[in-house]
Amino acid sequence: MTEQCTACGGTGVTDTSQQQCPECKGSGKPKSLDLTKMTETDLGSMLSGGSSCQKCSGSGTITVETKCEVCGGRGEMIRCRVCGQPLGTDTEGDMCASCAKKPLVQKLTPACDTSDLEVDMIYEGVVDSLANFGAFVNLNSRTRGLAHQKNLTRTPDVGETIFVQVKNIASNGNIDLVPVSLTEYQIIEVEKDIPRTQVSALRDHISKLVHISGEVIQIKQTGGPTIFTLADETGTVPCAAFEKAGQRSYPEIESDMIVKVVGELSIRNSELQIEIREIKQMWGADSAAILDEIETALDKRSEPHDVEFLVESPILEALKPKMRQVAKEIRKAIFHSRPIVLRHHADADGITSAIAIEKRCYHS
Numbered sequence: 058m059t060e061q062c063t064a065c066g067g068t069g070v071t072d073t074s075q076q077q078c079p080e081c082k083g084s085g086k087p088k089s090l091d092l093t094k095m096t097e098t099d100l101g102s103m104l105s106g107g108s109s110c111q112k113c114s115g116s117g118t119i120t121v122e123t124k125c126e127v128c129g130g131r132g133e134m135i136r137c138r139v140c141g142q143p144l145g146t147d148t149e150g151d152m153c154a155s156c157a158k159k160p161l162v163q164k165l166t167p168a169c170d171t172s173d174l175e176v177d178m179i180y181e182g183v184v185d186s187l188a189n190f191g192a193f194v195n196l197n198s199r200t201r202g203l204a205h206q207k208n209l210t211r212t213p214d215v216g217e218t219i220f221v222q223v224k225n226i227a228s229n230g231n232i233d234l235v236p237v238s239l240t241e242y243q244i245i246e247v248e249k250d251i252p253r254t255q256v257s258a259l260r261d262h263i264s265k266l267v268h269i270s271g272e273v274i275q276i277k278q279t280g281g282p283t284i285f286t287l288a289d290e291t292g293t294v295p296c297a298a299f300e301k302a303g304q305r306s307y308p309e310i311e312s313d314m315i316v317k318v319v320g321e322l323s324i325r326n327s328e329l330q331i332e333i334r335e336i337k338q339m340w341g342a343d344s345a346a347i348l349d350e351i352e353t354a355l356d357k358r359s360e361p362h363d364v365e366f367l368v369e370s371p372i373l374e375a376l377k378p379k380m381r382q383v384a385k386e387i388r389k390a391i392f393h394s395r396p397i398v399l400r401h402h403a404d405a406d407g408i409t410s411a412i413a414i415e416k417r418c419y420h421s
Contacts, residue, residue: 062125064125065125068125069124069125070122070123070124070125071123071124071125072122072123073120073121073122073123074120074121074123075118075119075120075121076118076119076121077117077118077119078110078112078113078116078117078118078119079112079119080110080111080112080113081110081112081113081117083117083118084110084117085109085110085113085115085116085117086109086110086115087109087110087111137153137156140153140155140156140243156243159241159242159243160179160239160241160242160243161178161179161242161243161244161245162179162180162181162220162239162242162243162244162245163175163178163179163180163181163244163245163246163247164180164181164244164245164246164247165180165196165197165200165246165247166197166246166247166248166249166335166337167197167198167199167334167335168248168249168266168319168320168334168335169196169197169199169200169247169248169249170199170200170249171200171226171230171232173247173249173250174196174200174223174226174232175223176223176224176225176226177222177223177224178222178223179220179221179222179237179239179242180196180220180221180222180223181196181218181219181220181244182194182195182196182202182218182219182220182221182234183195183216183217183218183219184213184214184215184216184217184219185201185215186215187212187213187215189206190203190205190206191203191204191205191206191208191209192204192209192212192213194219194221194234196221196232200232201232202221202223202231202232202233202234203231203232203233203234204221204234204235204236205233208234208235208236209236210236213236219236220236220237220238220239220242221234221235221236221237222234222235222236222237248319248335249266249268249319249334249335251266251267251268251319252268253268253269253270254267254268254269255269255289255290255291255292256269256271256287256288256289256291256292256293256294257291257292258291259294259322259329260329262322263322263323263324263329264321264322264323265321265322266319266320266321266322266334267319267320267321267322267331268317268318268319269287269289269294269317269318269331270289270315270316270317270318270339270347271287271288271289271290271315271316271347271351272287272288272289272313272314272315272316272347272348272351273285273286273287273310273311273312273313273314273315273316274286274287274288274293274312274313274393274394275312275394276310276311276312278303278305279303280302280303281299281302281303282297282298282299282306283297283298283299283300283304283305283306283307284296284297285297285298285307285310285316285318285333285336286394287316287318287331288351288392288393288394289347289350289351290350290351290353290354290355291354293394294329294330294331295328295329295330295331296318296320296330296331296332296333296336297325297330297331297332297333298333298336306333307333307336309338310336310338314338315338315339315344315347315348316336316337316338316339317335317336317337317339318331318333318335318336319333319334319335319336320332320333320334320335321334355389355392355393356389358388358392359385359386359388359389359392360385360388361381361384361385361388387414387418391418397418399411399414399415
């Protein structure tokens with residue numbers, strides 16, 4: 058995984074300095090000329106006596122950049138995909154030397170299924186049930202395989218966490234597992250690899266598994282599922298998660314968090330809804346990038362329309378910039394689903410102006 062290098066701010070350079078040009082020794086005039094590299098303009102300048110050093114363009118100095126030693130000039134920090142430690146610039150692959158020496162054990166996240174398994178890879182699983190012919194092992198809530206009795210050196214307990222190697226995946230989806238005993242290992246999570254879809258493009262993916270990322274702007278607990286309303290730079294969509302009737306799902310997820318959701322897209326009550334398989338908070342550069350896209354898009358959408366006043370008034374014209382600023386904040390609050398409190402004088406002017414604003418907000 059990669060992130061912006063904090064040592065150089067993503068530029069790949071930690072220092073710049075001005076040094077004397079080695080070609081002209083600071084004079085700005087060329088010591089020699091390569092006619093093959095000169096343009097027609099350069100030739101004209103030379104003939105008129107005004108030619109300058111081609112390396113420094115006549116300034117006599119050149120800019121020398123110091124390459125960032127932390128990221129090797131890449132501008133991004135590459136971290137070990139297992140332990141997250143920064144990798145050296147001379148490291149090959151995406152794992153540090155320590156993790157590369159230990160066997161990898163993959164752990165499927167809830168959104169994964171059989172298509173995410175790799176034959177011969179080792180996975181963490183939980184024994185679901187026992188039978189005369191072996192043990193059924195859950196690799197996650199929707200992926201289960203069988204460790205045949207002939208491959209069991211002992212009878213595991215139901216609910217026990219074990220490591221298993223995928224030996225074969227049959228055409229009918231049956232997964233053949235072999236228990237593995239490990240003393241040293243590294244566990245790495247396997248996430249469902251689905252391209253991100255914007256909310257505005259969801260209608261092209263009905264009945265499919267989708268991945269969206271955005272800000273949680275509302276959480277509502279119903280008598281059944283928990284509804285998370287998610288907003289990205291193009292719109293909002295409700296996402297439903299169900300544990301038990303009336304029980305809060307994913308209590309660690311709160312409003313204003315930037316999250317990634319993977320789930321099945323469906324139509325419920327004529328509206329789009331995502332049935333959540335997995336929802337996780339996003340961190341660091343990934344979270345900042347999503348938030349920046351959302352804020353930029355909402356800021357643009359919040360710009361009010363240019364409406365002419367019904368009367369000519371220099372006073373109103375002077376107030377117009379402030380009015381536009383207030384209108385923009387109101388529109389932005391609506392897009393963010395934030396509450397708007399209207400306060401007014403209890404007279405005809407106050408009540409009618411408040412009603413006008415309320416009606417306009419309602420129709421937005």
